[in-house]
Amino acid sequence: MRKLLYLTFSMALIAALTTYAMWAADRPAGHYLSDLRINLTVDQGTPANRGNLLGIQPELFPTDYQSPDRLHRKLAAYLQKAQLQGLLNDKTIVVLPEHIGTWLMVSGEKDELYQANTIEEAMNWLAVSNPVQFLRALISARGDNRLDDAHLRMKAKGMARDYQALFGGLAKEFHVTLVAGSIVLPEPTVIDGTLKVGHGALYNSSIVFGSDGLPIGQPQRQMHPTFSRQDVIEANDGQSLTVVDTPAGRLGVLIGRDSWYPENYRRLDAQGAQLVAVPAFVNGRGTWERPWRGYRGSSAPEVASLKPGDVSEGQAWHRLTLTAQPPGSQAIAGMSVFLRGQFWDQGSAGQSFLSRDGQHFASEEARGAHLLNLWL
Structure with a gap:
């Protein structure tokens, strides 16, 4: 029974992570x-x-x-x-x-970011949609406001290009x-x-x-x-x-x-x-x-x-x-x-x-x- 529960939990976790990864990678182009x-x-x-x-x-x-x-x-x-x-x-x-x-x-992001009501909500979508980039930026963030620093830093190479x-x-x-x-x-x-x-x-x-x-x-x-x-x-x-x-x-x-x-x-x-x-x-x-x-x-x-x-x-x-x-x-x-x-x-x-x-x-x-x- 314990093995069955562990297997079920593992499969559910893998499915959730896979779904999240597919969602984060999807960048649909909306009407402009x-x-x-x-x-x-x-x-x-x-x-x-x-x-x-x-x-x-x-x-x-x-x-x-x-x-x-x-x-x-x-x-x-x-x-x-x-x-x-x-x-x-x-x-x-x-x-x-x-x-x-x-x-x-905010270039190349998901529709949810552009449709947000507040800049705080938009920045949350930016982080959630780019989890690896955001975490890397957060680790190297400086100053008292590390969250805002990470938002600005996380896509710096692409922004410069x-x-x-x-x-x-x-x-x-x-x-x-x-x-x-x-x-x-x-x-x-x-x-x-x-x-x-x-x-x-x-x-x-x-x-x-x-x-x-x-x-x-x-x-x-x-x-x-x-x-x-x-x-x-x-x-x-x-x-x-x-x-x-x-x-x-x-x-x-x-x-x-x-x-x-x-x-x-x-x-x-x-x-x-x-x-x-x-x-x-x-x-x-x-x-x-x-x-x-x-x-x-x-x-x-x-x-x-x-x-x-x-x-x-x-x-x-x-x-x-x-x-x-x-x-x-x-x-x-x-x-x-x-x-x-x-x-x-x-x-x-x-x-x-x-x-x-x-x-x-x-x-x-x-x-x-x-x-x-x-x-x-």
Whole structure:
């Protein structure tokens, strides 16, 4: 009797594990419907032979990340619209928003993940659907929030591969220089033209791709991560800011809140930066109009011009982002581009803007995907 019970239990366990393995391996491709429209909401300057800064503020949702091909289809549609409007040339620098690459972590997943009601539920599906990858990542996770670290780390190699193939491919396809927003990866580096990941801390990093599809220089790592992510994403204290050469001039990249610190512009000035791109993200629907909450977890600059509550979040971004505002920055122009959309219960805010001669130009439209163009 005992042997029979043991045999029955063993067979049931094997059947359960087999069923789970088959379920976890199954990745059905659901129907894909997404709005590919985008409007040119800001167009400043006169076309010349000096190129232009072109910001793409996309409107993205989890289903856009079901595969890299789907995300490519949407972003390529945006660029095709810009091309039809005469906004792309060999000297164009396209700027994409912060974390546009980070959500590649949910690529190739099961329908249950995309249909989840909350981001917590979605991350649970991510772990359950990839048990081996998740457990390996959890073992090597760092910091106080090991669960979130594991979620971001578990598919890092594939994310790095897809990020370069997607955004390097778009740069080559449309013959532009492309600031590929940002992506969270463990110790990212470029080796022999290929983006690689390490085993250490997670960094929010941005890469600039040339029109040949290859990275220009090394990833720029963020120095002042968003307060809510500081227990997962490492602040880049040891690496200096770098400037890269593009057909339109020398370009510096400041990720998100890095653009709030005057010292960063002085570092870019010292390297002859003529243009500044700011990939950005503001979490929470309606946050743009609410009172600014200060530097939150990061040390304030030596001379802080604002105090929490003095202005709205949007006004703070305009005041603190010093692109093309002498003497704060000697660059001739700059652009801040925000990620918009809805990722489960996590909304977004932020209205992209461009800067030139101390003036900011922003779209007044809050919804939909936007193009912002500045002729140099």
